[in-house]
Amino acid sequence: MHALNLKAKPVSLADRLADLAVDALIDEADLSPKPALVDRRGNGAHTDLHLGLMHASALALWPAFKEMAEAALEFGEIGLPLREAIGRIGREGEQAMLATTHGVNTHRGAIWALGLLVTAAALETKSTSAGAVTLRAARLALLDDRHAPRPLSHGAQVAQRYGARGAREEAQLGFPSVVQRGLPQLKLSRATGHGEQNARLDALLAIMTDLADTCVLYRAGEPGLHAMQHGAQAVLDAGGSASLTGRRRLHELDQQLIALNASPGGAADLLAATLLLDRFERDGILQGAF
Ligand SMILES: CC(C)(COP(=O)(O)OP(=O)(O)OC[C@H]1O[C@@H](n2cnc3c(N)ncnc32)[C@H](O[C@H]2O[C@H](COP(=O)(O)OP(=O)(O)OP(=O)(O)O)[C@@H](O)[C@H]2O)[C@@H]1O)[C@@H](O)C(=O)NCCC(=O)NCCS
Numbered sequence: 294m295h296a297l298n299l300k301a302k303p304v305s306l307a308d309r310l311a312d313l314a315v316d317a318l319i320d321e322a323d324l325s326p327k328p329a330l331v332d333r334r335g336n337g338a339h340t341d342l343h344l345g346l347m348h349a350s351a352l353a354l355w356p357a358f359k360e361m362a363e364a365a366l367e368f369g370e371i372g373l374p375l376r377e378a379i380g381r382i383g384r385e386g387e388q389a390m391l392a393t394t395h396g397v398n399t400h401r402g403a404i405w406a407l408g409l410l411v412t413a414a415a416l417e418t419k420s421t422s423a424g425a426v427t428l429r430a431a432r433l434a435l436l437d438d439r440h441a442p443r444p445l446s447h448g449a450q451v452a453q454r455y456g457a458r459g460a461r462e463e464a465q466l467g468f469p470s471v472v473q474r475g476l477p478q479l480k481l482s483r484a485t486g487h488g489e490q491n492a493r494l495d496a497l498l499a500i501m502t503d504l505a506d507t508c509v510l511y512r513a514g515e516p517g518l519h520a521m522q523h524g525a526q527a528v529l530d531a532g533g534s535a536s537l538t539g540r541r542r543l544h545e546l547d548q549q550l551i552a553l554n555a556s557p558g559g560a561a562d563l564l565a566a567t568l569l570l571d572r573f574e575r576d577g578i579l580q581g582a583f
């Protein structure tokens with residue numbers, strides 16, 4: 294066999310972006326121990342979710358992420374045609390997710406957040422800093438998709454009841470929980486030598502300190518949100534998940550959120566978004582792609 298045959302075959306840019314998005318979802322699901330979320334230890338506050346389902350759901354979304362990247366390459370600019378194309382693909386992605394999970398909502402928020410980021414990355418492959426990608430994603434999220442149904446979703450109900458900003462606003466503001474909380478904490482904990490898994494846990498906790506997670510609000514109201522935000526801050530104040538005291542606080546937070554049925558699913562999605570943007574910045578999106 295010729296040595297050249299051993300070379301990895303280049304994949305298309307859309308394939309690569311879909312790979313990176315699915316990797317980020319699987320890395321998020323596997324990260325342990327996450328408070329009250331599905332991870333390698335168990336189902337957290339959930340009765341209808343488990344790790345295998347999270348993996349299957351992530352893999353089922355690969356074609357949707359690929360199609361979104363292809364739509365970005367086809368339209369080539371931010372505008373209503375691209376916004377409505379990815380809205381349609383996102384809704385089809387939700388159907389693929391629900392078919393795979395037999396109706397369980399595993400990744401609705403993640404389709405939205407990572408879908409926008411994949412599209413935004415594909416639009417300008419040389420401008421892949423977190424700031425640049427989230428700015429383009431925000432401009433897309435601000436456009437009104439005329440075909441989007443307006444169901445009284447859990448997020449919409451919580452917005453009415455508490456005036457909370459949800460997934461839509463997080464994207465329209467350029468993902469502040471990711472850019473101002475998750476990514477800086479990820480980099481800080483890495484630089485402090487906390488190890489990759491602890492750095493990712495700390496990034497999740499940093500997101501949780503300030504997020505109006507509509508999953509938590511829907512399931513556990515304002516006491517649940519307060520417990521999530523203050524408990525996450527307490528872990529970071531104790532030295533983060535790499536320290537012994539921080540680990541004890543993390544265990545307490547896990548127990549407390551499970552008792553309240555408060556699953557921070559929105560924060561989990563935004564950790565996946567953090568990991569995706571981190572990959573864009575560290576490896577670039579063109580590596581191995583044509
Ligand atoms: C714009 C949409 C995201 C719709 O938003 P809306 O708020 O109206 O709808 P929800 O159905 O409530 O979904 C929002 C999901 O976003 C995540 N999330 C929550 N808070 C935030 C936040 N502050 N910032 C960012 N993201 C947030 C969260 O998703 C995760 O949790 C889900 C699991 O929750 P769980 O409570 O277990 O499950 P449920 O079934 O909801 O409740 P139970 O019955 O179990 O109690 C899981 O999905 C995680 O991903 C929220 O769920 C968007 O969906 C939309 O408009 N889509 C249309 C298609 C489109 O235009 N796409 C654009 C191209 S990408």
Ligand SMILES: Nc1ncnc2[nH]cnc12
Binds near residue numbers: 321322342556
């Ligand atoms: N690991 C996880 N557990 C529960 N809900 C989630 N939504 C996204 N990721 C999740």
